[in-house]
Amino acid sequence: MNDDLQRLQAAALAEIQRADSKIELENLRVKYLGKAGAVSRLSENMRNVPKEDRPRIGKLLNEIRNAVTVALDSRLEALAAEGEAQNLSGVDETLPGTPFRAGGMHPLTLLQDQAVQIMRRLGFALADGPDIETEWHCFDALNTPANHPARNDSDTFYLPDGRLLRTHTSTVQIRTMVANEPPVRVIGPGASYRRDETDATHLNQFNQLEGLYVDRNVSVADLKGTLEYFVRELLGQEVETRLRPHFFPFTEPSFELDIRLPGIQEGKWMELLGCGMVHPAVFEAVNARRGDNAYDPEHWTGFAFGMGLERLAMSLFALPDIRLLIENDQRFLAQFAT
């Protein structure tokens, strides 16, 4: 009996191991464990077993039943895993991915945001002002003579009520100082308007980034250091810079900052921005409007700068025509989708 049992178990396990389908395994389950199966039949045979052998044989039978069940289950699992693997092996991983729409920000937004983030690292906060401005904010307060050509109808857009579309974001300097006591450190990105014919290099609307820093003891040295840092962070460490004297009514001394970058505009010097030390007359105009002497030019000095983004974008991205920036051709925009 003992040997019979051993043989049965070995045969069952071998058969299970050989089986390679679910149905075969089910048949084996019936064959061995079913009501009429081999193990069951042996169990029924117990009554013929001598009484003293029954517990031992019973235990053996149980062990066989368990072993067969475990073998069946694990073979079944193995078969399922094999089947899954087989299914997945048929996947063609070279099929194209599902096409999702990809969008992108406007290159000017990206450039503007980069510039903003750099200046923030130096401790500049953002400031804002309206596009529609008064002549006082745009010209008077910025020390522009009453008969300055920039005020002409031919150069500046006016509304019927005498207000105008700001010709530079320097108006943000004035608004910031009128509303806040020194020290101030602000940048103001925004639209500016000039009454220019539209062509490949001109738009009548462009984006400027204005900067203003007023504190005790701000000097040309700060202006230089700040702008050099700004330009290197924005355009890379290999950029060369130079300050060149220039003239603006609202700064004294006034400069233009030129940059030179390998591979950009044939490596020639190119004008990037205008800057200078805030003219005392600007402080005086602000004080007059505030009705105090908060910006006493004897105690406070400051620098300001203004940079046009379109021209920079044109040079950096080698744009042949400035109007690409307002046409909103998706193929163009997609090139800058970073």
Next chain:
Amino acid sequence: MKLSLNWLKEFLAVRHSIAEIVEALTFAGVEVEGVEQRGAELDKVIVAQVDAFEPHPNADRLIVCRINDGSGLPRQIVCGAKNFRAGDKVALALPGAVLPGGVKIKASKLRGIESEGMLCSPRELNLADDAAGLLILPGDAPIGGPLSDIFSPDTIVEVEVTPNRPDLLSHFGIARELAALLDLPAPKLPQIVAGPERSCEDPSSVRLEAPEGCPFYSARLIRGIRVGPSPGWLREKLEAAGLRSINNVVDVTNYVLLELGQPLHAFDVAKIRGGIVVRRANPAEKLLALDGKDYELGLEDVVIADHERALAIGGVMGGEQSGVSATTTDMLLEAAYFNPGFIRRTSRRLGLISDSSFRFERGVDPQAVLFASARATDLLLEVAGGKADESIVIAGSVPDLTGLVEMRPERCTKILGMEVPDSARLLIRLGLKHAGENRWEVPSYRQDLIREEDLIEEVCRMAGIQKIPSRVFGIPTRKSAADRVHDDLMQLRQRLVGLGLFEARSLALVDERSLDFLIEPRPDTLRLRNPLVEDQRILRPSLIPGLIKAAERNFNRGLNSVAIFEIGRVFRVAAAEELLCLSVLLSGERQSKSWNQDAAAFDLFDLKGILKTALRKELVLTRAQATSFAPLVCNVTDGDGQILGRMGQVRPGLAKEIGARGAILVAELTLRMGGTPKTLRYKALDRFPAVTRDVAFFADRELKYQAVLDAFTSAQEPLLADVRLFDLFVDPTGQKVPANKKSMACSLTYRASNRTLTQEEANAAHSRLKSQLVERLGVTLRE
């Protein structure tokens, strides 16, 4: 302005290279726009005379010339120009010459006729732009002599002078500046030979009635002049500086303008009736100016008149009828100082800018007026003969524009961030005089130096900006309201981009047609008083017109799908006239056909979904009055009932017109950015499983989904956690669903926060909601 290096060297012993000069000018604030060589490399180009010429036998346009080149043997040249006569002296390029453009000259046959060289136009020799005919040389040019003796090699530097530096608008002025910058001896003014012995006032010959516009006027009488062509040296210099030679008298006045920066004018005495009167123009007084145009003047203009009529627009332009002509024998040389403001106003109003007005409106040196007059007189006597009066008639007084300005060295250090120990020496080099303490006397030609900062700038320029150390600082700054707006907007852009949209940027000035593309009526638009072009008159009341145009452009260029947004300001007549808006335009494929998905076109619900996702807001749409632009328009409010804007679908006809293949959906929402950010706080996660039950029903076709939602909400079922519409079906044929009905199916989620729901609880809640639906909306449940 074009500067001749040869001319500058008359004043300046400058040994620096042209590159050094350009750098000095650049760092002085004078922008150098270009440098070009002139008259150089004219090897083998000589003076020759045309003895005779005849038509080319084989070509209508060509002429065969017999040329005297000084060798004694006649030379035959074929040329195409017609602007010369026999006897004229011309420039001959001999075989072997290389012209400035790189053209190599060789003897050749032109249409069968031998040509031994080439006769040149001014442009071919890089002397002037004129390419229409041959360069005709002065009669006294020596035949056979090298052309470079007449046109000596020169370097022309084109500079742009900032408006605050009128003193640099002349060769002498630039020389003076360069001497200061390069630390060279100050240039000397030319010697005066025939200076007036005395000046006198004589109201009968010069009467000054408008001293506010013209504070000082002088007139020198020169008799017996002969008007004619200018000598070579004079022509050459004018042409080098970009001016055309007219006649010897006019050329001298222009020469002095370019040399000293003082505009002058020459009157024909024979045409002056009575004497000169400097007065305001009469209302509507007319004058035919030298440019051949009639100008209507007014009380605000200063004219130079005689006792009967206006002769010239003071400081701006002479009159056609009183100027020097070929027959003039006696002339009056005007040298005056005009008030910048007057000249600027007149020049702007008339739209007339001359070399004279350009300088007067920026401010000439009043101290130099009489010197310029004497210098011009000397030159006139030299080139036109005649005799100058011993006295010069003057009227008014030379304004004293010298000023005293203080500059404290410590202030200079503070502004520059660097100490400049020799600042006094630098100011002296610029012609300032130390007037004790920290005070400086500014010369009359530097009217731009008014206050301390102006002098500090001079020190900075002279000391060299590159010497100033760079200093960087970093100071913590609090976030401003504008910072929050910027950050919110960048985040919004990121989300929209993530949803597959491109950011557009359009101009704020739009045309009248744009008003047809408004989703929300904006009757009060802001308009410019002085538009440059008619189609940019209106300040955009909406971003949608710009997006429509962008879409049209994309369609025209062959793209089928457009998904763009713009964030920008719109303008309207209101208390808050500038509004920050977001507009979105969708058209074409939301999803393109691929092996694993079908194509799907954008519809209104894509737009609604994109906006909901990007704005992180529930959006409630309510139907608004259809417009001709958008027959389907909805007002958009957020979950709190706040109005955000509108969205809708563009009229299909219009969509087709602009090239769309299907529907165009647009939205425009007002953005309220920079508010307090949402506080982030942990909320316990649901611990107990939810139970979902579906309900399907037939409802009237007109029933809105919102009514279904409202019905569920009104039941105030505490266990209801979520409602999701998962099926909507209509059948116009009425086969599956009656034609006037629609089938809707919702999946309802039930959940309790403190226990696992039993089936019975969920079923009870579900039946309550179902009966609510039937009671309130009269729908038929599909069981």
